[in-house]
Amino acid sequence: MRNIELREAIREAMQEEMRKDPLLFYMGYDIGEYGGEFRVSKGMFEEFGKRRVQDTPINENGEIGLAVGAAITGCKVIVEIPFMDFIPMAMDAIVNQAAKFNYTFAGQKSVPIVIRTAMGGYIRAAEQHSQCFENWFVHVPGLKVIIPSTGYDAKGLLKTAILDPDPVIFIEHKFMYPMKSDVPEEEYFIPFGSADIKKEGTDVTVIATSYMVHLSLNVAAKLEKEGISVEVVDPRSLVPLDEEKILESVKKTNRAVIVHEAHERGGWGGEMAAIIADKAFSYLDAPIKRVGAKNAPIPFPKELEEFILPSEASIEASIRATLS
């Protein structure tokens, strides 16, 4: 098995599908000769040419609007918005247009676009380059929200996303692009709505996404030495959500900690907690705990950023709280 970087896995998913479908194109700024702000698209301009790897002006709303127009007239489109912080510029195109076309026009046209974007902090990028907005999209009917934590998952899920007839928000993590994982040579797809148990355990279930999966796994390894057995479940897709596998885990361990990097207030952790409380209340031996960024913008200096964002220490504290 090869061990490749997250950015390579994502690139391969796009290349494989673009080689199959000449009407699939990729657009965004800096994806052409420059190779992408995170070097995800390196070499693709050379392979597919400028019409299919289309550098755009910096105009997020316009480019996603353009993608919608192309997608309802026979093309498929991958749009790259390098920082999720820039997505607010495009909320009309995503929320009012892409998410609603199939519904509004009663199934006349769906919008097969994938919006790839990178969320997250831990890179000292300050308030406007560190945010996680997945919750906004979870809230909007019509969108699918995919949030992988490994290169393997990213590749299989992105290939599924590209072939999916609905608009997909595909959320990567800036900090994780160089992170390596085992990715097979042969083609594979990962279906939406299938959570993955990243580590089995018996005492407490941690439900985490993206980079938080890795922090949680580190905490689980540490606690294992003390005899505390933590199960780490990665939903991988927030919409659709694999409730069954998550609830099954909670019913087994009787405890749940939900970890996301997005701010705690209004985060999907609240939704997850509500689902667990609604459907597995009688199995719980402790209150459900949530870990998220503190409710303040993400500041620049290391000490301040670390104070705001979730850490191994804050995850560990919440796990211990459910066990005490």
Next chain:
Amino acid sequence: MATEQVKSQIPIKDFDKITLLKMYEGMLKIRMFEEREKDLIQTEQEGFAHSYVGEEAIAIGVCANLREDDYISSTHRGHGHMIAKGGDLGKMYSELYGREDGYCHGKSGSLHIADFDLGVLGANGIVSGGIPIAVGAAYSAQLRGTDQVSVAFFGEGAMNQGLFHEAANMASVFQVPVVFVVEVNHWQCGVRYETVYHPSVINNIAIRAQSYGFPGENIKGNDLLAVYNAAKKAIEHARSGKGPYLLACYTYRVETHFMGDIDIRPKEEVDEWKKKDPITGIEYRMLEEGILSGSDIEDIKDKVSQEVESAIDFARKSPKPKPESALDHVYVKFP
């Protein structure tokens, strides 16, 4: 701009009779559709609808130059565009009644009547929302290797959105076959256009095209022949690979912002524009040139009126959608 435009200065002899009659009938269809709708929405329907009365020459003059496989994107004031692109009146009224036979199965109403088989890429409730969609369709046409053209209809209010700038700039740098048609109807809901356009450009909105490097033209939007000729040129320009084109069609929103809304406009202003009505304008020319007689006009009006009435009957008889159908079409595939 556009103060004496009842009589077109364009020689009507250059037009063939079939095209003229088709356009005339199309304008009447929009007019009668909207006049009946104005009554129906305040009596037996619910919700809001925005009248295209007074602006008919634009949709008709532009769409008369389009093929069925060409695209348009439309606005909240979109009934006229749909009819001009060949929309079925029965399905349109059904949508306005919120019935199953509507274009959107009754789910979406006036703001969203669209028929994708006719190349109508949505009527959009978000001001300027449809503009980049038309550009995307033009981009797609190029990638698919067709010679389809895409037209974005929008009002001068939409032209002040950043999205117009984004769409126009991308259309220009990507050189895609799109024609931007701005319907300068003088009122941005309850704000007069003088409030939102600088005096130096207000009568020359087409000048904005210059900054994107494509042609723009100011047109008397109530003069059907002028619109037709300008659209012909613009659409040929786009279809032949020369890139985008902007047509600024000066017209007037004869009705209130939505049917049944309050009216803050001076009566004299509205009356002045009613004198420049696009339909009576073309009627006058056709009578003058002997293309039509008075009784021909009556016959056409009767025919269109019957078509409108039978479409209303069709809609009234259409079943109401089941409440649970409100959950259909959220996704194509879930999970």
